[in-house]
Amino acid sequence: xxxxxxxxxxxxxxxxxxxxxxxxxxxxxxxxxxxxxxxxxxxxxxxxxxxxxxxxxxxxxxxxxxxxxxxxxxxxxxxxxxxxxxxxxxxxxxxxxxxxxxxxxxxxxxxxxxxxxxxxxxxxxxxxxxxxxxxxxxxxxxx
Amino acid sequence: xxxxxxxxxxxxxxxxxxxxxxxxxxxxxxxxxxxxxxxxxxxxxxxxxxxxxxxxxxxxxxxxxxxxxxxxxxxxxxxxxxxxxxxxxxxxxxxxxxxxxxxx
Numbered sequence: 001x002x003x004x005x006x007x008x009x010x011x012x013x014x015x016x017x018x019x020x021x022x023x024x025x026x027x028x029x030x031x032x033x034x035x036x037x038x039x040x041x042x043x044x045x046x047x048x049x050x051x052x053x054x055x056x057x058x059x060x061x062x063x064x065x066x067x068x069x070x071x072x073x074x075x076x077x078x079x080x081x082x083x084x085x086x087x088x089x090x091x092x093x094x095x096x097x098x099x100x101x102x103x104x105x106x107x108x109x110x111x112x113x114x115x116x117x118x119x120x121x122x123x124x125x126x127x128x129x130x131x132x133x134x135x136x137x138x139x140x141x142x143x
Numbered sequence: 144x145x146x147x148x149x150x151x152x153x154x155x156x157x158x159x160x161x162x163x164x165x166x167x168x169x170x171x172x173x174x175x176x177x178x179x180x181x182x183x184x185x186x187x188x189x190x191x192x193x194x195x196x197x198x199x200x201x202x203x204x205x206x207x208x209x210x211x212x213x214x215x216x217x218x219x220x221x222x223x224x225x226x227x228x229x230x231x232x233x234x235x236x237x238x239x240x241x242x243x244x245x246x247x
Contacts, residue, residue: 053237056232057234068202070202071202104211105209105211107234107235108212111195112195
């Protein structure tokens with residue numbers, strides 16, 4: 001058996017293993033790749049919410065450089081550098097900036113987004129934050 | 144002399160007198176009209192006929208603005224003091240858009 005034939009057989013075996021693993025994964029009871037209640041799923045869903053509602057001001061990179069940012073002084077928050085926890089983020093998304101003593105240009109989203117969407121976008125924002133470990137932290141912290 | 148001064152004052156006031164105000168309702172997360180044509184000096188009043196808040200802004204280079212967030216029954220107005228094409232959006236509802244064309 002030549003080396004090329006051996007390599008081909010090993011490659012075929014690896015491919016078959018990958019297909020089998022994928023098939024096993026795809027046959028989960030609900031067909032989902034991530035448990036719905038997992039933080040990873042929340043981050044994924046939150047990214048979709050962010051792309052639809054938040055990117056205009058906070059930007060594609062969540063750094064406060066959205067296309068509308070030039071309208072505002074102070075500029076939209078750089079979410080990658082924020083020190084706010086999940087609870088605070090959920091609160092400001094729900095009630096808007098003015099209710100929390102921040103910029104009134106941050107609209108309240110509580111009438112538009114569901115509680116799940118607000119939680120998801122909070123998880124997403126925390127996931128892109130470079131100052132935290134991205135995990136939920138319900139203990140309130142100050143500015 | 145008085146007649147001359149009165150004539151001058153009247154001529155100066157004519158453009159302002161010709162300016163109009165147009166009310167654009169917002170209902171069911173949409174502007175009542177997709178396009179609007181105006182002249183410089185006209186006012187547009189955005190009236191919130193929905194049961195939830197809206198926010199109006201425009202990123203036009205000629206005259207960018209953000210009227211802020213306002214609730215049901217409230218109205219936000221702006222005078223279009225420059226000519227151009229203005230794309231109007233709602234910060235809360237990304238699907239809401241209209242275009243205002245302002246002639247000189």
